Amino acid sequence: MSFTKIWSLIVVLVATAVAPRGAFAQASSTTVTCLSSFDWMNNSLGQNPCLVASYLTSECLNYTLTIAPVTPGGTPISPNLDPTSYDNANDCLCSTVTYSVYGACHACQNATVESWSVWSFNCFTSLTHHSVYPLNIPNGTAIPHCAYLDVTDDMFNTTAAQLDGDSPESTSTQFFNYAITQFDSKKFER
Numbered sequence: 431m432s433f434t435k436i437w438s439l440i441v442v443l444v445a446t447a448v449a450p451r452g453a454f455a456q457a458s459s460t461t462v463t464c465l466s467s468f469d470w471m472n473n474s475l476g477q478n479p480c481l482v483a484s485y486l487t488s489e490c491l492n493y494t495l496t497i498a499p500v501t502p503g504g505t506p507i508s509p510n511l512d513p514t515s516y517d518n519a520n521d522c523l524c525s526t527v528t529y530s531v532y533g534a535c536h537a538c539q540n541a542t543v544e545s546w547s548v549w550s551f552n553c554f555t556s557l558t559h560h561s562v563y564p565l566n567i568p569n570g571t572a573i574p575h576c577a578y579l580d581v582t583d584d585m586f587n588t589t590a591a592q593l594d595g596d597s598p599e600s601t602s603t604q605f606f607n608y609a610i611t612q613f614d615s616k617k618f619e620r
């Protein structure tokens with residue numbers, strides 16, 4: 431063969447269209463009616479915190495989680511380690527933003543609010559997010575500003591939340607990422 435030179439040009443184009451988690455948002459549902467004295471907890475869409483909690487939780491599930499009223503002696507939702515459970519530890523439930531919205535949801539029913547340490551007991555460090563909701567905010571809701579306050583004294587602080595208020599809210603950030611990776615390898619042999 432006359433080939434004294436082997437030219438090898440390998441161009442690999444990998445185009446990945448990454449649909450971020452949360453792009454296919456679930457709807458939301460709650461059967462909780464907050465006491466009217468907690469109307470200030472509503473977002474600008476008139477959604478009470480239990481409805482917002484349903485949005486923020488359902489984002490990690492494949493279905494809409496209906497948030498029911500806290501019943502005395504009942505077990506409120508909080509992250510656990512049972513992967514077959516609707517409330518297994520995940521990025522949604524282990525965010526302080528979600529915790530705060532649940533705190534508001536419980537407070538507005540005049541129910542006991544769980545401490546952060548109890549709430550997050552089963553949250554691995556890698557799943558825990560302070561003042562961040564790590565997924566795309568579901569379309570159809572708006573997260574009050576006060577939900578982003580970090581937890582101090584291990585507890586959702588209703589007073590601090592009311593002082594901080596609703597505005598500015600955070601809303602849907604749905605978008606698609608296009609990552610294009612190019613591997614360009616040239617090889618000469620004589």
Ligand SMILES: *[C@@H]1O[C@H](CO)[C@@H](O)[C@H](O)[C@H]1NC(C)=O
Nearest residue numbers: 469470472475476477478481
């Ligand atoms: C708050 O939301 C609830 C329903 O989620 C609604 O009944 C109530 O009127 C709202 N209040 C305000 C002030 O938006």
Ligand SMILES: *[C@@H]1O[C@H](CO)[C@@H](O)[C@H](O)[C@H]1NC(C)=O
Nearest residue numbers: 489490491492493513516520
């Ligand atoms: C949701 O559905 C997808 C595809 O069916 C599956 O891969 C994923 O594990 C499901 N997630 C949950 C939390 O059930």
Ligand SMILES: *[C@@H]1O[C@H](CO)[C@@H](O)[C@H](O)[C@H]1NC(C)=O
Nearest residue numbers: 465466467538539540541542
């Ligand atoms: C809230 O709960 C406390 C004690 O748990 C009770 O004394 C108070 O009446 C309740 N308030 C309302 C508006 O239900």
Ligand SMILES: *[C@@H]1O[C@H](CO)[C@@H](O)[C@H](O)[C@H]1NC(C)=O
Nearest residue numbers: 453455568569570571602604
């Ligand atoms: C977001 O929700 C609004 C109102 O429900 C709807 O009109 C709009 O099409 C939705 N956008 C996406 C990207 O789903």
Ligand SMILES: *[C@@H]1O[C@H](CO)[C@@H](O)[C@H](O)[C@H]1NC(C)=O
Nearest residue numbers: 582583587588589590591593
């Ligand atoms: C709750 O927040 C208020 C207002 O920021 C603050 O004065 C109070 O000390 C806080 N309470 C706790 C238990 O952290």
